[in-house]
Amino acid sequence: MKKVLLVGLGTMGTGHFFSHRTAAGSDLIAVCDVRYDMAKEKLTNFQSDTPLYDDMVKAIEDCRPDVVDIVTPTFTHAELAIKAMEMGCDVLCEKPMALTAAECERMIEASRRTGRRLMIAHVVRFMAPYMYLKSVIEGGKFGRLLRLDMKRISAIPRSSSDNWMQDDELSGGVILDLSIHDIDFARYMFGDPKKVSGLYYTQRDLTEYATADLTYDGFSVSVETGWYKAWIPFTCGYTAVFENGMVTAAGDDVFENGNKIELKPEMEELSIGSPCDTLDGYAREIQYFISRLESGGEFDASTPESSLGTVALCRKIIEVCDKI
Ligand SMILES: NC(=O)c1ccc[n+]([C@@H]2O[C@H](COP(=O)([O-])OP(=O)(O)OC[C@H]3O[C@@H](n4cnc5c(N)ncnc54)[C@H](O)[C@@H]3O)[C@@H](O)[C@H]2O)c1
Known part of the structure; x- marks a missing residue:
């Protein structure tokens, strides 16, 4: 303990x-x-x-x-x-x-x-739908990945203390705070992209949203993110199209070629090489952290160097996006 x-x-x-x-x-x-x-x-x-x-x-x-x-x-x-x-x-x-x-x-x-x-x-690295996607990409179940679309949007967060999240100087804005989940997953899986481009739209009190394209050798990843004034539910998911099939996720639900599949902890265990007796990503990341402390093993599912690289990539995306 x-x-x-x-x-x-x-x-x-x-x-x-x-x-x-x-x-x-x-x-x-x-x-x-x-x-x-x-x-x-x-x-x-x-x-x-x-x-x-x-x-x-x-x-x-x-x-x-x-x-x-x-x-x-x-x-x-x-x-x-x-x-x-x-x-x-x-x-x-x-x-x-x-x-x-x-x-x-x-x-x-x-x-x-x-x-x-x-x-x-x-x-996200410890969430079942993303761990499953990792295992499909690496295991080659549907062949080569051609395209990955990732999305994460919500209402403007208003519960943060002193509203720090709405101050770009304090939070980094929607790309560094929210889209980072998907940008980090892309970088965790594929490393730094060859090229990045995108759009970043800010109209304070109405919306702050961004779309970015990350180009890799032979495939591309798109990320979409946004905070909106309207009360909209938190929405996230992905569409991954391969040579021989498609995997999609909407929240916690995962579909293969349109058919919902049941995720089992043992399928995902392969993804981080650590027991997964809970499907809750937050508990799982804590459990993983503690188990690696106890074993003395590396945090290979989340090294600090990779987290640094993700912050650097988010900053690059913010810099190169066309501001509209
Ligand atoms: N992984 C996720 O899904 C996820 C979701 C939301 C937020 N976050 C991240 O979690 C962090 C916190 O976000 P939040 O939405 O909970 O913000 P928040 O403002 O709701 O909560 C932060 C809390 O920290 C306290 N605090 C501030 N400075 C402190 C200090 N020096 N010592 C002790 N307490 C201090 C504040 O009083 C506040 O209660 C951010 O980095 C955010 O990006 C992650």
């Missing part, structure tokens, strides 16, 4: 709070949030007596966790992760790793200097 301190009990941190209960090997011993009263009320509602702090350093000094799980706004990731590693903790940190490649490099340097382990929580 690893003793875990969860830092950040906002929108995503609440999800992590419950995933730590599901993930084998995790012992959540304390929570920290600078909005102490908000977090206290949440813990009361969850009928939890988990100790609560408003300062990460104090929480680490008091509780001596093995692991710090950072689920705070993106602009705080680098400083908190580096501090936690310097204080002797292994760190799991939400995506994006940080706002810039330079900050990511500082995090990797801190991991090397302190000898503490660092993994970025790219949950």
